[in-house]
Amino acid sequence: xxxxILAMNKTGIVYVAFFALTVAVSLSSCxxxxxxxxxxxxxxxxxxxxxxxxxNKNFANGQTAQTPPPNTDxxxxxxxxxxxxxxxxxxxGKNLVNPLPLTEQNLLQGKHYFTVFCAPCHGDKGDGxxxxxxxxxxxxxxxxxxxxxxxxxxxxxxxxxxxxYHTIMYGLNNMGSHASQLxxxxxxxVVMYVQKLQKIQ
Amino acid sequence: MRNIxxxxxxxxxxxxxxxxxxxxIVSGTQAQDAAEGRKIFKEKCTSCHSLxxxxxxxxxxxxxxxxxxxFLLKWINNAPAFIASGDKEAVEASxxxxxxxxxxxxxxxxxQIKSILAYVKVGEPKKEGxxxxxxxxxxxxxxxxxxxxxxxxxxxxxxxVLGRAIKMLERLILQKQGVEIxxxxxxxxxxxxxxxFKNKKFVFFFILCLVITLGSFGWMGMWETGVHTGYxxxxxxxxxxxxxxxxxxxxxxYCHSGAFKSKNASIPSLNVCMNCHKQVQARDSHDGNIxxxxxxxxxxxxxxxxxxxxxxxxxxxxxxxxxxxxxxFAYFNxxxxxxxxxxxxxxxxxxxxxxxxxxxCHGPVNTMEEIYQxxxxxxxxxxxxxxxxxxxxxxxxxxxxxxxxxEKIKKGEKITPAALGGLECxxxxx
Numbered sequence: 142x143x144x145x146i147l148a149m150n151k152t153g154i155v156y157v158a159f160f161a162l163t164v165a166v167s168l169s170s171c172x173x174x175x176x177x178x179x180x181x182x183x184x185x186x187x188x189x190x191x192x193x194x195x196x197n198k199n200f201a202n203g204q205t206a207q208t209p210p211p212n213t214d215x216x217x218x219x220x221x222x223x224x225x226x227x228x229x230x231x232x233x234g235k236n237l238v239n240p241l242p243l244t245e246q247n248l249l250q251g252k253h254y255f256t257v258f259c260a261p262c263h264g265d266k267g268d269g270x271x272x273x274x275x276x277x278x279x280x281x282x283x284x285x286x287x288x289x290x291x292x293x294x295x296x297x298x299x300x301x302x303x304x305x306y307h308t309i310m311y312g313l314n315n316m317g318s319h320a321s322q323l324x325x326x327x328x329x330x331v332v333m334y335v336q337k338l339q340k341i342q
Numbered sequence: 343m344r345n346i347x348x349x350x351x352x353x354x355x356x357x358x359x360x361x362x363x364x365x366x367i368v369s370g371t372q373a374q375d376a377a378e379g380r381k382i383f384k385e386k387c388t389s390c391h392s393l394x395x396x397x398x399x400x401x402x403x404x405x406x407x408x409x410x411x412x413f414l415l416k417w418i419n420n421a422p423a424f425i426a427s428g429d430k431e432a433v434e435a436s437x438x439x440x441x442x443x444x445x446x447x448x449x450x451x452x453x454q455i456k457s458i459l460a461y462v463k464v465g466e467p468k469k470e471g472x473x474x475x476x477x478x479x480x481x482x483x484x485x486x487x488x489x490x491x492x493x494x495x496x497x498x499x500x501x502x503v504l505g506r507a508i509k510m511l512e513r514l515i516l517q518k519q520g521v522e523i524x525x526x527x528x529x530x531x532x533x534x535x536x537x538x539f540k541n542k543k544f545v546f547f548f549i550l551c552l553v554i555t556l557g558s559f560g561w562m563g564m565w566e567t568g569v570h571t572g573y574x575x576x577x578x579x580x581x582x583x584x585x586x587x588x589x590x591x592x593x594x595x596y597c598h599s600g601a602f603k604s605k606n607a608s609i610p611s612l613n614v615c616m617n618c619h620k621q622v623q624a625r626d627s628h629d630g631n632i633x634x635x636x637x638x639x640x641x642x643x644x645x646x647x648x649x650x651x652x653x654x655x656x657x658x659x660x661x662x663x664x665x666x667x668x669x670x671f672a673y674f675n676x677x678x679x680x681x682x683x684x685x686x687x688x689x690x691x692x693x694x695x696x697x698x699x700x701x702x703c704h705g706p707v708n709t710m711e712e713i714y715q716x717x718x719x720x721x722x723x724x725x726x727x728x729x730x731x732x733x734x735x736x737x738x739x740x741x742x743x744x745x746x747x748x749e750k751i752k753k754g755e756k757i758t759p760a761a762l763g764g765l766e767c768x769x770x771x772x
Contacts, residue, residue, distance in 0.1 A: 174572050174714065177573050178566055178570065179563055179568070180567065182568075185671065192606075194606075194662075204659060256593070261592055272590065272591045273590060273618070278590065279618065279622060280384055316617070318617075321613060322596070323599075
């Protein structure tokens, strides 16, 4: 009789231990990655001043980052005078010259920005065969050199600095504007490098 | 469990390979022509034509079957000349788009044009195998979870059965020894468990288990309070870094240019997405329709993909959920780490030259389908790196300026806080 009770208790103990283990394992394995987990003093994480990318009830459109009011310019902002039209393009091509001196340092900078912002489509050598074109996700990118023609007339290798700058500002058809990603100085550095690529035979 | 799911996956895969292969063999020769045609088409025609929808030129799969091959050979070879020759059908065709005319391709041979037409007929090669493979993989993960539960259930059953068997055996032995057996009263489950708690050994064991489990949970809980490692919220658009930074090899700076100039790395605004997604619509993988995820970008901008126009009044910004977030009282500046400290951090974390410095803190972002927090972002984490990293002052514009300023201080020349960066907005504001 005694033996039998002991046997029963042993299995009971095994059950309970097993149960505890299962619960522990299942609880520890399913930490929810969709929540931040336990937090102490959440308000320490929420800024009192507004971050630029935060919602903001004080403005009509609910955003913190606002465009400047009409007819105002941020300090140091240089306005781009040429309109996004055929005439603007031709005028920019005639009047604008690169304000930066042609130096090794500027070319190196230009090369870096070109590699990051233009090469995915235009290719490292400006041959219109960037990575996105090679994997067939993006098509119709002209080369800067050889006998490629610009869709606005003339040869790609003859584009002037002003026309290239104008293209970075406004984009063209399937190419978007890159003005929000590059400052004016950086744009001119890129233009300098593109003009070097135009000379490739 | 792993093995079973692996085997199932393999069986699936080979089944798909087999069907794909048999289809390929049947359409073998045609496929070869079509493949060549596809290459020429992508190179020369996609800027104006798509297979199944009108662009600058008409949708080719609709127009080509209605024309004779002889006509098409002439048209594609030199459309302007063909129209100028006064051919009635050609003049009729040129009315499709009065604002544009088709480029002449005199360099294309009749064979090449035929291969283009073959491709137009066959259409884009289907990627059945790949898609089905992904679905199987998803099933498998669900499958293995069910497997774990099954294993647990089975082991409980086995334990119960074993317990019964032991009892039976004990009874048999006792019977053999001639001991009289009093038939046990049937105890209810509740009473049975109640009885268990009268046993001292059991109670001790139970409490021990409880203390260990609760203790370890409490300990872990306290360590992880306010530490968001692994946090991966659901984002409003299924934007994949694996696809963009990995497969497409777009540099982090293309989208997070702020990281190199300011405190904030910044999330790109949607016009940056539109640089590519005006054209890239992932129609291949959505039966010729715009991907619903990319449509969300269009909706947020009020962009009409058919008319290619923006409607400002329909704009509705995307609300990305922030992943990395230090408490507001800690100041972390990206440009200080990404630009000034790049060499030091690369050396400290042993990054390869082709990996962006961001990986030191954000982990292998180019393999993340959905972004998650890789590092703990605790103060200990900051401090440990600051104690270990070795600053390299050579060829570092930041230090060249600092050393210059210090030289001036040494010589007793006039120096203002402005020379030490005291005019940078970020030194006072954040």
